[in-house]
Amino acid sequence: MDDPEYAAFSDIDLRHWKSYDDLITGTLWLLGSRDKTGPHVGDYWGNFVPQIPNQVLRRFTRPGEVVLDLFSGMGTTLIECRHLGRHGIGVELNPDVAQRSLERIEEAANPRGVETAVLVADAASECVREQIREQLRRWGQESADCVILHPPYHDIIKFSADPRDLSNARSLEDFLRGFRRVVANARDMLAGGRFLALVIGDKYASSEWIPLGFECMQVCREAGLQLKAINVKDIQGNEKGKGKNENLWRYRALKQGFYIFKHEYIMVFRKV
Template sequence: MPNNDPLGEIDLEHWTQYDDIITDSLWLLGKRDNTGAHTAEYWGNFVPQIPQQAMRRFTKRGELVIDPFIGLGTTLIEAVRLGRHAIGVDIQPRCVEQAQARVQQETGENGAQALAIVGDSTRPETAAAVQEVMRAWGFPHAHLLILHPPYHDIIRFSEAPNDLSNAPSTEAFLEGFGQVVGNFAPLLAHGRFLVLVIGDKYARGEWVPLGFQTMEIVRQSGFRLKSICVKDIQENRGKRGQYHLWRYRALKHNFYVFKHEYVMFFEKVGK
């Protein structure tokens, strides 16, 4: 049976002391945390508050977090700050180099280790390389899996043809995402959590529900859905200073401007 006890370090006898832990499905996080080694220079970085909340709820100090899409290392930085070990993967060597350099700027608790690896997370050999590091560190399984993939082709992150942001179609993107889940889900311990951070897209006059499409892929991969949280999107670099233009376009073309993305939580119930 799935575990119903708290997985993090919350003491339920003093549960009222955790005012900063989010328990509602609407996440109004405001401005991203750019303190320390964090940076907002990379378009695809997600706000550090998301992995911070996830790790505090669903891991303990000394446990292991894996992120197959690290970008500039947001998850790794937060893990080290919180005393969690972390392994991250990115397809871009420059991102991995920067992520490793940034995480080294942080002072970890309890000797927390973090490693960034260059690799294509859709390939089984990349997950095998992560598992090799896990064994060297003494971990038979990971305790949290965080996935923040590209929102298909909204932002092109590299020239690599196997980069999910370069997938030629929505179907190809979803197939590649499914390969990532299939590669990394076996590394996660039974009863532990997978966090999916993703938004939808708009193409050729139609809303493309990437969030729900990827949600179904995870559900069919040995996980049960625990929560769908909706996070507010602050004005991003692509739309900065263009609020009135986007409002005009929405009125003219009968759509609504994206102001949210999803933070979905799944519990592993399969093998």
């Protein structure tokens, strides 16, 4: 645990470690409601709360470093990159979403004048590596200093009609095959010794709990990434599913003997 190099991966000043009381060091992440400051809006169905990339970037990157998000969606990670002074590369399959995210990112405060790029590409393809490398080279870098992966939770939310979209994978096996290719790309792009965060939840299919999170975790471990943490984040704070709906789900759960998802995972890996 006591890795002398570790402190070099963030700008946390350990002489004043007590002043970082908002940085989470436990495995239970109670983030509460969504941070809606600046251009962060919760209107993209399936985006994560900005507090997730905020926590990850502050623990595992330094200002001026490069963060790669291979499922960048509406750009939550890239907006946080701007706020925190990290360069950001996003990869998003859907060109409309990529364009809208760029407009939103442009609205974010950028006090350190960092660069942001959104590549329209399939994160599972081989050619995406060259596109990312080219972007890195433009910034004088060879690799990314941190990777964030927030894939579709298989078919829970359909993001597009594109067959390369992982939310259109016809089976869990197909989804994991695609995800494996994304993880291989992520690993290749990540600098040695640095960190990757996977944000993922589980799902139900035909009344059975499918441990998607652990399946994806296994893919990362098989790719040679060292598991550092399985953090559990509560989704209580979500605005949706409250009130009447919440009661209906409670009733159904009691009647049919299942549990309602109230958590997802933020798993942390290191490329050793």
